Amino acid sequence: MKRRAGEREKELKKKKLLEELGESRLPYMTPADADFHQLWKTKYSKLVFRKSDTVPEELHQMVQESFLTLRKHDCFFQDLVRIKGKDFFTPVSRILIGNPGCTYKYLNTRLFTVPWPTEGYEIKYCSPQIHDACKALIKLNDYLHIEAVKALQGQNLLESKETEDTPVIDREQNFATSLREKGSVSQDQSSFCVPEDDFTSLNSRTSYNVTLLNYMDPLQMLYLKQEPYFGMGNMAVSWHHDENLVERSTVAVYSYSCEGSPAEETYDQKLQGRDPAVWHVGLKVAWDIETPGLAIPLHQGDFYLMLDDLNMTHQHCVLAGFSPRFSSTHRVADCSRGTLEYIFGQCELALQNLQTDSNSGALSLKSLETAVVKQVEEIHNEVEFEWLRQFWFQGKRYLKCTDWWLKPMAKLEEYWRKMETMSSLVLHEVRKKEQTEEQRNETISCFLLVLTERQRLRKEWTARIFWNVTKTPCACCIPSAFREPTPPALRSDRPHDCVTQINPAHFFLKAQSFPHSSQILHSECHGMKSSVGECWQRIIKNKIKCQQSVGGPLMNHCDAFLKFQWIYFGF
Numbered sequence: 093m094k095r096r097a098g099e100r101e102k103e104l105k106k107k108k109l110l111e112e113l114g115e116s117r118l119p120y121m122t123p124a125d126a127d128f129h130q131l132w133k134t135k136y137s138k139l140v141f142r143k144s145d146t147v148p149e150e151l152h153q154m155v156q157e158s159f160l161t162l163r164k165h166d167c168f169f170q171d172l173v174r175i176k177g178k179d180f181f182t183p184v185s186r187i188l189i190g191n192p193g194c195t196y197k198y199l200n201t202r203l204f205t206v207p208w209p210t211e212g213y214e215i216k217y218c219s220p221q222i223h224d225a226c227k228a229l230i231k232l233n234d235y236l237h238i239e240a241v242k243a244l245q246g247q248n249l250l251e252s253k254e255t256e257d258t259p260v261i262d263r264e265q266n267f268a269t270s271l272r273e274k275g276s277v278s279q280d281q282s283s284f285c286v287p288e289d290d291f292t293s294l295n296s297r298t299s300y301n302v303t304l305l306n307y308m309d310p311l312q313m314l315y316l317k318q319e320p321y322f323g324m325g326n327m328a329v330s331w332h333h334d335e336n337l338v339e340r341s342t343v344a345v346y347s348y349s350c351e352g353s354p355a356e357e358t359y360d361q362k363l364q365g366r367d368p369a370v371w372h373v374g375l376k377v378a379w380d381i382e383t384p385g386l387a388i389p390l391h392q393g394d395f396y397l398m399l400d401d402l403n404m405t406h407q408h409c410v411l412a413g414f415s416p417r418f419s420s421t422h423r424v425a426d427c428s429r430g431t432l433e434y435i436f437g438q439c440e441l442a443l444q445n446l447q448t449d450s451n452s453g454a455l456s457l458k459s460l461e462t463a464v465v466k467q468v469e470e471i472h473n474e475v476e477f478e479w480l481r482q483f484w485f486q487g488k489r490y491l492k493c494t495d496w497w498l499k500p501m502a503k504l505e506e507y508w509r510k511m512e513t514m515s516s517l518v519l520h521e522v523r524k525k526e527q528t529e530e531q532r533n534e535t536i537s538c539f540l541l542v543l544t545e546r547q548r549l550r551k552e553w554t555a556r557i558f559w560n561v562t563k564t565p566c567a568c569c570i571p572s573a574f575r576e577p578t579p580p581a582l583r584s585d586r587p588h589d590c591v592t593q594i595n596p597a598h599f600f601l602k603a604q605s606f607p608h609s610s611q612i613l614h615s616e617c618h619g620m621k622s623s624v625g626e627c628w629q630r631i632i633k634n635k636i637k638c639q640q641s642v643g644g645p646l647m648n649h650c651d652a653f654l655k656f657q658w659i660y661f662g663f
């Protein structure tokens with residue numbers, strides 16, 4: 093509640109500022125301005141920039157090739173993110189690569205890592221080239237980790253009491269040993285050090301567990317938002333703080349713009365402000381209109397680091413140039429609730445409350461204690477909305493690289509099914525006479541609270557799925573538990589042709605078999621009332637017109653769906 097109020101307040105502030113600005117713009121600097129370096133040093137000192145010639149050529153080659161491979165294999169996707177209750181496609185296309193089982197959540201969208209090669213994990217890649225691409229990115233990750241450590245050390249951004257007392261030379265030796273023991277430092281990167289104690293802090297703030305890759309070709313974009321405060325031009329990524337990171341951790345960004353296209357040469361150098369042909373990272377101090385903004389040009393192979401709390405005190409945006417550009421943004425994602433290990437642990441905890449009678453095989457709950465029921469139902473929501481729906485909403489994109497996630501997702505779905513049974517068992521138990529009125533009321537009110545949230549989220553996700561389907565039709569968005577087997581006549585090998593696999597009637601019939609609630613289903617369908625017909629009409633019109641052979645069955649599905657609504661809900 094408080095967070096929402098805070099966000100509303102920020103929105104109003106932003107609106108007011110933009111109104112006040114009118115046609116005028118705040119000042120910002122580029123390297124062409126005399127005070128650029130002074131401004132950087134005083135107000136943006138935690139931004140570290142390195143030119144491409146500081147990076148080993150071999151690494152450049154490997155990484156740039158990996159970007160091109162991933163693009164060639166269509167591994168980049170625009171995310172359908174949710175901002176203030178509305179869905180938007182990001183202008184940049186993305187892929188998350190990182191530690192196996194790790195996820196990264198931004199703008200209400202959980203991305204699942206394509207695992208990079210990791211000891212102890214068996215990962216089947218779709219092709220040797222994709223394996224090599226992921227391997228190159230882990231090499232870049234290691235390199236940027238070391239560079240971040242060096243930069244933090246160089247800026248004395250370590251907050252250890254011992255640092256002051258330890259002679260510099262000792263510190264250097266300790267840290268060099270420590271990093272080499274961990275096997276991540278190369279000879280030419282090892283001329284820096286901190287004491288062992290600092291190692292933990294440094295390591296936790298620079299050990300990137302994921303990299304979020306971005307790709308955009310500005311010439312393919314019909315529309316790009318204009319930077320609103322400074323007049324910096326086209327934005328590929330709007331002003332933001334990076335989310336879901338370990339506090340004070342460094343973000344490292346390697347930038348690869350495919351320069352040299354003819355479009356770039358047309359720019360008139362005499363124009364004021366940043367060169368629109370060149371990609372830039374824009375920075376501003378959050379909630380401060382006194383300090384000028386900064387626009388730093390990014391050429392092929394440059395990288396930059398956002399150290400310490402820079403990501404909290406400042407915002408950044410990405411300003412588009414004319415050529416296609418990739419970036420690899422290495423982050424220490426806060427994985428406390430974002431790894432497979434974590435969610436499996438939660439599910440196992442929930443299922444401890446389910447028992448099977450050894451004779452009859454009947455299932456029952458061990459405890460009806462309010463706290464236990466609440467915990468189980470919350471985990472139920474977590475696995476459904478934070479994992480299963482998030483994963484399937486993004487369709488089969490992960491299969492472009494590897495099938496790694498399919499097995500754990502199937503296991504989570506299995507857990508979820510058992511939790512559905514547990515929800516119905518709660519209802520069954522509270523109907524029994526054994527409980528006192530007071531006990532029953534307590535159980536019901538806590539149960540209802542979580543269930544109401546489940547109902548709200550199911551409604552929201554259903555609407556999102558339909559929205560998504562009408563934009564990029566793909567039945568893969570629906571978790572397999574909610575899906576019907578596709579009739580052979582409707583099968584398609586191309587995932588985005590598979591809209592016909594969605595059988596809404598079955599989808600909702602399945603929904604009805606959620607144990608506890610015609611009520612949930614009722615309002616879920618009511619929520620869809622106004623948009624359903626529209627959605628399906630659009631699908632039929634826009635997406636299926638070329639598929640004559642499946643037009644008939646699809647129409648039948650729609651009829652069945654509408655009939656279904658009519659019979660069951662009277663509309």
Ligand SMILES: O=C(O)CCC(=O)C(=O)O
Binds near residue numbers: 345409
């Ligand atoms: O591409 C970049 O330079 C930064 C991208 C970024 O800010 C993001 O992905 O959050």
